[in-house]
Amino acid sequence: MTILGFSKDVKHDLDEYVRIGRPTGDFLEAVLENDLMLSFARADEDTQRDMFFIVKYVYNILPIGCYGNKERVTSWIERRGMMGAMAEGEEKDDDLHEK
Numbered sequence: 001m002t003i004l005g006f007s008k009d010v011k012h013d014l015d016e017y018v019r020i021g022r023p024t025g026d027f028l029e030a031v032l033e034n035d036l037m038l039s040f041a042r043a044d045e046d047t048q049r050d051m052f053f054i055v056k057y058v059y060n061i062l063p064i065g066c067y068g069n070k071e072r073v074t075s076w077i078e079r080r081g082m083m084g085a086m087a088e089g090e091e092k093d094d095d096l097h098e099k
Helices: 008-020 026-032 036-042 045-061 070-078 081-098
Strands: none
Touching (some): 008 026, 008 081
16 A cells, blocks of 8 residues: 555556556546446455545546546547647647648
């Protein structure tokens, strides 16, 4: 457990999902998609115990556009997270400079 109240592995998986859109495991996918019952069904004993802290981290730290429902999660993964969003922004900036 970390100072956040849940495992470093879970934090790492969430941070990589945000940063590069790396798909998570089934448990975190259900958390990110806001599916409470499926989250608990997929959680092991430790993550069930830590669920409050995991959800608190998602809600307070992660960008709003990367969680909440299946469509947001799928879109976040497809655009490769923050790195993909930044690259898209750079491409748009380049388009502006070319005109």
